[in-house]
Amino acid sequence: MRAIWKGAVSFGLVSIAVRLYSATEEKDIRFHQVHREDGGRIKYKRVCSIDGDEVSYDDIAKGYDLGGGEMVILTDDDFADLPLTTSRAIEVLEFVPVEQVDPILYNKAYYLEPEQTAAKPYALLRDALTNTERVAIVKVALRQREQLATLRVRENVLVLNTMLWPDEVRAAKFDILDEDISARPAELAMAGSLIESMAADFEPSAYTDNYREALQEVIDAKVAGREVVQPEEAEEAPAAAVDLMAALRASVERARAARGEAAPAAEEAAEEEAEEPTPIKKTAAKKAPAKKAAPAKKTTAAKKTTAAKKSA
Structure with a gap:
């Protein structure tokens, strides 16, 4: 160095x-702009936008744009103080x-x-x-x-x-985050399970720039005059689930499957319990107080018998 x-x-x-x-x-692969026909490098001239003349480095100063076409020109003397x-x-x-x-x-x-x-x-x-x-x-x-x-x-x-x-540093101001947005306990528990299933110690050397490696392979193949071997296409990601809990559950299962792990029985039970709706308590209806029985009405035959006794 x-x-x-x-x-x-x-x-x-x-x-x-x-x-x-x-x-x-930086490890980015850099390119030059060239003429497609013959590979000649593209060069740019320092040309004044007013008179069209080419300008040498000695005649170049720094300008601060005030807007509206006005420019403040600063020289080396201005910077010296x-x-x-x-x-x-x-x-x-x-x-x-x-x-x-x-x-x-x-x-x-x-x-x-x-x-x-x-x-x-x-x-x-x-x-x-x-x-x-x-x-x-x-x-x-x-x-x-x-x-x-x-x-x-x-x-x-x-x-x-x-x-x-x-x-x-720009302020992070997003109106949507001013709203009262919160996750349900069941969603938080499932998200925690996903984090735990993907937890690891950070090893920077485990990660590579796949795009840069593939681009270098293309360049090497061009130099060697051989056919470029297309890299295997990455496995397509599953379509995003509409339901948040379903997406979290699928993500946990996928992460565990990749590691050959199974969900603990206790955790499965907790997840099922978190998904079950809270039962609605039924309140027993109060019995109305019993009405007193009304006295029985006398029948027509009974009325006739009573009248016959009186006439006798």
């Missing part, structure tokens, strides 16, 4: 001379708990290698960060720009992570 920057970490009154190296590299430190120093501002730094702020990563004379203070800062479980918040001038960054430890090496400024 080639060092892209040399300077020092300013840690209180301690100065640690370091070299900066890019910790990552800006408060950008020219010292090659990584200034430690404070030490914060690692969990307080939102990963969304991280931008690029660089390794710090100590100069031969700075190995001991380098190890001191590295071990102190490890023991306290904190990261150093620093400021550094890189590529004509002042940047906020962190110093942390990775595999026994100090890593400088440049960060976005807080106003460079």
